[in-house]
Amino acid sequence: MLLAGRRPTASVRTESGIGFAVDLGSTTLALALYDLPTGALLAEKGCRNPQTAVSPDVIGRIAAAATPAGLARLRQLVLNALGSLLGEACAAARCTPADLRDGVVTGNTVMLHLFAGRSPEALGHAPFQADWLAGEEAELFGRPVWLPPCIGAFVGADHVCALLAADFTPTGPAALLCDLGTNAEVAVRANGVLYTTSTAAGPAFESTGVRGSDLLDALARFRAEGVITASGESDSSHLVLADGRRLRPADVRAVQLAKAAVAAGTAALLDAAGLAATDLTEIALAGGFGCALNPASAKALGLLPDVPDARLTPLGNAALAGAADLLLFPAHRTDALTLARTAKRVELGGSDAFAKRFLGAMAFEPWR
DSSP: OOSOOOOOSSOOOOSOSEEEEEEEOSSEEEEEEEETTTOOEEEEEEEEOGGGGTOSSHHHHHHHTTSHHHHHHHHHHHHHHHHHHHHHHHHHHTOOGGGEEEEEEEEOHHHHHHHHTOOOGGGGSTTOOOSOOEEEEEEETTEEEEEEEOSSSSSOHHHHHHHHHTTOOSSSSOEEEEEOSSEEEEEEEETTEEEEEEEEOGGGGTSSSSOHHHHHHHHHHHHHTTSBOTTSOBOGGGOBOTTSOBOOHHHHHHHHHHHHHHHHHHHHHHHHHTOOGGGOSEEEEEHHHHHHSOHHHHHHHTSSOOOOGGGEEEEESHHHHHHHHHHHOTTHHHHHHHHHHHOEEOOOTTOHHHHHHHHHTTSSSOOO
């Protein structure tokens, strides 16, 4: 394994008390408690992001936050959920909220805006330039929290944390890190440069009512059996899952669009880095969906390049692990700021080349 994750097992913090790390995902929230002097993991809790009731994606939430009342509602939804998670985690760790000292809260750029009560309006229209990229102190329930830096409007602090957790620095052999979620963020390192981008996968992998990895397996099987064509066409009466549920053509289309977005974004990064997929020594997969997927299914449908399975490395919730790293090793916050500042963003919006790659990647067939 070339990308050894560095989930904290010790700490440089000397003060007593408990710290918390939070990953504000678009679809799910995750929280972990740590004993600060030892770095011991005390409890982990998670829940669905209640903001999904307003919109399943960040674009809809930007629109919903257009008024002060809308912004306040979205912020309060996530604060209420975090309050519940902290209470549950403290109960599991047999401590009280009074024992909590400080924390690190990570998330994509839109989620951090909403958490901080800042309008994400600038992220919702051209030129899509964030007017605030975090990388600073804030407060949660009277405790100080550090918000890691974002790289850009749609390459957030969660991606920075995942890169840190994987020790995915610009130096090292050619490799790819992909965090597959509602907002898929991808990084490629080559020749001392870290290239990064994001693409909207939508809720197809995380909130269709069927676990994303199971859905991918089913579609790969349907494709192998000829139930669906490479273009995604099918007789929907045959799209029956193992539990008896029936997929709709719209479900198939959602996965098709999501996988095309991820594949086209990955191809754009490889082009920017001057690499072919075969040059990659490793592909690191972050996020719950990324770690649960079957490599054979992902490669058969063209979600991932067709590289040997030995080159695929699951990282788990690398964003949360990176937030914990920043909690227990505050000196690494300088690393996060440097990484966010020096990463080379590859813009996909308005690119004719990306549009062509996207159309070419729509087919359910191995990577080309």
